[in-house]
Amino acid sequence: MSAKQVIVETSLSTYPIHVGRNLGAQLLAQVEQLASKGARIAAVTDSNVRKAQAAWFDALGESVAVLTVPAGETSKGIAHFGEVLDFLAANKLDRGGVVLAVGGGVVGDLAGYAAASYLRGVRFIQVPTTLLAMVDSSVGGKTGINISAGKNLVGAFHQPIAVYSDIEMLKTMPPREFASGMAEVIKHGMLQDASLFDLLEASPIAGPEDERLESVVEWNCKIKASVVNADEKETAASGGRALLNLGHTFGHAIENVAGYGEYLHGEAIGIGLVAAALLSERLGFLSEADVTRIRKVVSEHRLPIALSKPLPAERLLGAMRLDKKVKAGVIRFVIMKRIGQAETIESADMALIEEIWRECGAS
Template identity: 45%
Template sequence: MEPVRVNLGPRSYDIRFAGDLGSFADFVRLSVPRAKLALVVADTHTERHATTVRDALESVGLRTGMAVVPSGESSKSLAEFGKLLDALADLPADRQTAVVAVGGGVVGDLAGFAAAAYNRGLPLVMVPTTLLSMVDSSVGGKTGINHAKGKNLIGAFHQPAGVWIDPAFLGTLPDREFRSGLAEVVKYGVIQDAEFFAWQEANAAAILARDLEAVRYLVAKSCRLKADVVEQDEREETGLRAILNYGHTFAHAFETVGGYGAWLHGEAVAAGMVCASRLAEKLGRIPADVTERQVKLLTAFGLPLHPKAEWPIEPMIDVMRRDKKAAAGRLRFVLPTRMGHVELVDGVPEDLVREVLC
């Protein structure tokens, strides 16, 4: 598999697809050539992978430390962030010390934010181990932690020095985690590439069976699609990068009100996309078949289509008012205009939002 290059001038980096840890160690050496020390960060589910990564780094002369956080969304907290800063101080880390994040989106977001903050920025290498982190959170430089008032409210843009993706990690990924990651893959088809969406429809069975060729293609394609957006709007300043948040305004409300960890992120995104698409229908922006195609594919992938009935609507609306895309309390949503294209829509009436949440 050919590398995907994310072209960002002096912050450019490669996404490499391989499974040889000897090559991984060489990749880290090339990505962070001045590093002599590395902190490997994992959670309790990826500690075994992180130990292998640490051994590979030590084989090429890097001194390493390791920090392990509890698995789950609750680790994206100020408390765990502080512990990582303590671990870096204890090494002690200098400005060339690499932070190597081995895990899913939680590990990548948390370790990435620590790398962004310590000494005003340390080099970061992402080693995603879940489908969701491979196709989404490891690419693009968004890092952060959660706040009781909203998901990812505290964070920073901090591009990695490199991303290493080994599809073999997916062989041991629990089925629920794998399906969760597929929500972000579906998203890329809706927002950018109608042909990619159609490919997923035609290959749903092979994808669910984790056919190696199908998985390799969907991971590499998703990374390329995200890189295309990030290259044009790295820090969400032109509005283009906001398209990557399709379904996420709803999803973050579900995660906040339902309690972090009640749903996996991709599960919330799946239901959020359906809500956003139904909202677009109510606004007359799309015909019903655009929504129904999404519903059919998400159903095939075993993902939820609507929030849980017991989650109160008004607190969800309140979370949406604080969403990063909101402006002066006015709700803004990324909504489809056709399959393969979405737009950021301002001033959406709250009554319509309540209707799609019912």
Template identity: 90%
Template structure:
């Protein structure tokens, strides 16, 4: 596929998302250009990506130091954040330096937050290597880490200077990780694009060799970029960037209570999307047929539609109250008025939420 560009425009910056196949050479040219202009460049990745993309890292040469964190959600921690900051300091990065975040959402969030914090902010480039990161976490400038109280409770808005989404990098992904990324694609269709949802409904995207994938990644980036452009820091009184949290109030609770790493992010969101659909139906917006359509699309992309084993409903409810989207003690939910149109609501009857949890396998 020819390389496509999606432009993200925020109040303070404009940058391109490059989507295509075999983008490694183009990215290395940009890095060499930065270095020739005097920038120090340092990369952060994880152990799985370092091994899977060994040839690409070798092509970077010795001019780019690489720091490797353990693969997995547990690397989004205060301890690893400190290690990345120490690494950047050891490389003597100055305010003209550039951080490369080469990996999935964990690396992007961790390295992006380090770039936002080090010297009060240095430039960074997102190089997402998972589908989840390409269609979601690498777009929009949200960075952060987890603490024991919850996911992404510490972080910053810090936009990259560029994003390189190389579809060929997805060929090294395990099928379970690829399926996890499809949860965010399904989410975008559910909240804003019926045509995208119907494409997934007609024929699931099963892997990186699907010829539709490049166009679908570009499509998703455009959806998310449009939302981010309108509400960069999620300050809209209703709707806006908060709509991107469809399924996440439920999904983040699953991750928190089960323990980070038990479910991949997209697996937890798959459950959350079904729960959000049930809530939308209970509130009288969509039909039971719509809920079943959503359940089939989620399961058709090899994602769970309910908990693999029971989790306590009371703990799930408690985790929801700690979610970063809670304002003045009120839980904000994203519901669908119809498939392809979502809105935010201020709280819901918690007895109803508990019943939905039990329908999704909670104890």
């Protein structure tokens, strides 16, 4: 089956997302073409991906230098950011150079931000190796790192020149990581496409062998690309790219308070999606039956629908106020008018938010 292609068009660039199985030869051809024009190419990956995709890296050849950072969210910080910059300099990348980001969201964000910053910006290619990265973080040009005050508080918008989403790479993923990626797929259905939500409700996607996965990844990329194309830098007064944060104001607070790594990103977002559904119901938009449907879809994709152990509601509320989407001290929430249609609201009664936290298992 030939690869599918989604085109992302922003104000400054247009690039393809290739979705298919066994895309290694296609990517290698682009790498060789870039090298033939004098581009120095360097890859950044993590220890898990380097081991799982050893044959893939061997195929790249010795002309592509590879930096391997430790696997996990802790690599997405200032220390490893500096390490990547030093690596690019040591390998003499100039302004014609290209960085390959080969890994999940952590590697994509870290290497992408390094590419955005080094020499004030060099080209990069995203090679997402997790479902979460394929349907979310590799699409749209957001790059960044975490600091102690919070997640993704430092970064830049920097679009890649291409994305290669090779479904075969997902076969080396642990089931828990695959489930984490499904949280973003569910989110896209909840915020913009009820028919996608219906498909997931009718028959959950359990793993990379599912023959629907190629089409579902393409579908998700189209949904995210359409939102990004209309609001690349999240500047719309309402709606726009901010809609992609459905469940994330709650989810990021969980990650912050529990400590990064306690919950996988998608696990925190799973709980966040339930919390967003409860908020939408309390505000009079969703029915109790809608909330039940959302809980069921999240749960059937092996994601939590409540905290595994209580976290203090006060600390969760405090973490929400640190979220990068807060403007003029007001927390912006994304709610659903119905399944498949979302909108932003500029504030919510914090007593109601605390009540929802408690319903999700906070103390």
